[in-house]
Amino acid sequence: MKKLLLGLCVLLALTACDNKKEQTLSKPVIKIGVIDALSGKYAENGQNVRQAIEFAKQDFASSDIDFEFVFEDYGYETKRAAVATNKLINVDKVDALISWSSMAGNVVSPLADKAKLVHFAICNDANVAKGKYNFTHFTPSGPLAEKLVKQIENQQAKSVALFAVYQPALQKHTDAVEQLLQSKGIATERFNFNMDSLDFDLMLEKAKQHNFDVWYICALPPSLDIFLKTFFQKNINVPLVAIDSLLFAQDKAIVEGMSFVTTPDGNKELLDRLTAANGSTNYFSVGYAYDVASLLMKAYSDLYKTTGKIPSSDEVADYLLALKGYHGAVGELVMDKDGIIMSQAVVKKMINGIPTEVEE
C-alpha cells in the first residue's frame, strides 16, 4: 500500500512538473541580441556589461513573456561587430538588439534600422540614435562638457589645450568642451592625434610653449598612457583635466589622486552585486547596461499585457520614445525626441586605484 501511495505521489509530482513545463513552453519568447566586447582590449568592461544584463533579467519579474539574451562577442573590432549583428538578425532571428560602445553602436544602428529591429545602444554618440528604431543610453557629451567646463572655470583658466584622439565618441566630447569653452570666452587650441600614436614628445613641447592654463586629455590606451607618461616626465605643472579617459589608464599609480568628469556607474546595490559575482570594481557602463535590458523587457511586457499579443518593433519604439520618469540604475531617465536618454555627469577621483565618486 505504501509503495502504491509513493508511486502515486511520484506520478503526481511528475505530472505537475510536466504541466509547469508545458506552461513555460507556451509562454512567448522574446530574443534580445547583445553585441558585446567579451574579448579584446575592453573585455573586462564587456564582461561586466553582460553580467549587468544577466542581473536585469534575474530581477525582471514577468509571468507573461520569457526573455532570452543572446550574446555575440565583437572583440571591440568594427568588422566583427557587423558580422555579429548579421548573425543575430539572420540566424538567431532576434526581436531586438543591444550594443555596447559607440563603435559597435555605429555599426549596428543602420543594420537594425534596415531590419526594422529596436536597437538600444549603450553609448553616447547621437549619430547612433538616428532612425526610428535606434535609441541610446549613456550620459551624452553635453552634460559631461558642462561639468568639465565648470571645473575649468573654477580654476580661472583663460586658455586650454585640448588633446584628443581620433575616435568618434571622444572627438564629440572634445567638440562639446571646445564649443562651451569658446562660448565662455576661454581660448582653446586643439591637438588631435591618431589612435595608435605612441610619441607625444614634440606635441607636448609645442603646447608647452603656449603656456596654457589648463590641459585637457581625451584618449584611450595605449596612446593615453604614453601621453600621461610624457606629460609627467616633462614635469608640466599645469592642471590636467579629462572626461572618462583616466578610468582607462593602465598604470593607475600615475593618475592616483586625479579627478575627472565621467558617467555615473549605477546604484550601490547593483555595483556590490557585480563585485560579489566576479570581483570586478570596474563599473564603467554597468548601470546603463542594466537599464537598457530592463527597459526593453518592460516595453515588451507592458505592451503584451495591454494588447495580448507580441508587440511589433514599431510599437516598442513608440513605447520607448514616450518614456518619462523611469527610475533606472543611473538615476531618473527621460527619453528625448531623438531617442537619446538624458542622464547626468559626475566627478570622480582616483583613490587607491579605484575611481570614486566625489562631491564637487
Place this chain on the structure above:
Amino acid sequence: MLLHLLINTLIVGSGYALVAMAFRLMNSVSPFFNMTIGAIAVLGGYIAYALLGFGLPLYLVVIISLLASSLFSGLLEIGIYTPMRKHGASPMVLMVASLGVYTIFESVIHLIFGSQYQTLGSISTSHMLNIGFMEIPLVQLLIIITSFVVWIFLNYYLHHTFMGKKIRAVNDSATLADIIGLKNNQIILTVAFLTGIILGLDGILVGYDTGLEPTLGFNLLFKGMIGAIIGGIATLNGAFFGAMFLALAENVGVALFASEWRDLIAFVIFIAFLSLRPQGIFQKKENNQ
C-alpha cells in the same frame, strides 16, 4: 624646440633603424618581404614581459628573451622558409607564407597575453636622465645607444669577418655563392639568428618605452621597412640613415603641422621614393664599395 626635434628624431629614428637594419640584413640573404620580422620583435618583448612577471633579474630576462627571439627566428627559417625555398617557392609565395605565420603568431599572443596593452616597466617609475638642456628617459637613451652600437657592429661584422664576407657574397649572387661552395642555407640561418637578437633587443626596448600589444609587430615592420627602402634596401647604411631620415621628416611634420600627419608623411615619402628613386638614397654609393 629645434633641439627637442633633433633629440626626438634620434630616439624615434633609432627605434626604426633597429628594425630597418634587421630587415635589410635578412633581405640581403633571403630577398623577400618577410612579415615575421615584426613578430620576432614582439616575441622578444612579450618573453621579457612574462619573465619579469616571474621576478627574474633583468640581465637574465634580457639574455633569455634574446635567445628566445633568436631561436624563433632560426626556427622559422629552418621549419618554413628553407623547405619552401628548396621546393622553388618564389619571393611572393614566401611573403604570403610569412603573412600566414605572422597572423598565427598574433593570434597566439592574443590568446596567451590578451589584447590589453602591457608595459615592461611601470610608467610612473621610469628613470629620467638629465642631459644638460633637457631630461630624457633612460630607456630612450638606451634605444639610441643600442641602435648605434648595432649599426657599428654590423658594419664591422659584414666587412671584417669571414662570415660577413660570406653574407655579402650570398647577397651579391646566391647562385655564384652556391657554385663556389658556400653553404647558403647555413649562412641564411646565421643571419636569421643574428636578426632575431637585434629584433629581440628592439622588442624589449619598445616594451619599456611605449609598451606592447599583439598588433605592434605590423607597425614596427612598416616603419622599419619604409626606412630601409628610403635609404636603399641594398645597403646597411642606407637602412640606418633612411630610418633616421624618416623620423626627421615625421617630426618636422609634427612640429610644423600636427601629430595626426605623422603616418601620412611616412607613407607619402615611401610612395615618392618608390616611384621616383626606388633604389633609395644610398644604394649607388654602397654598390661601389
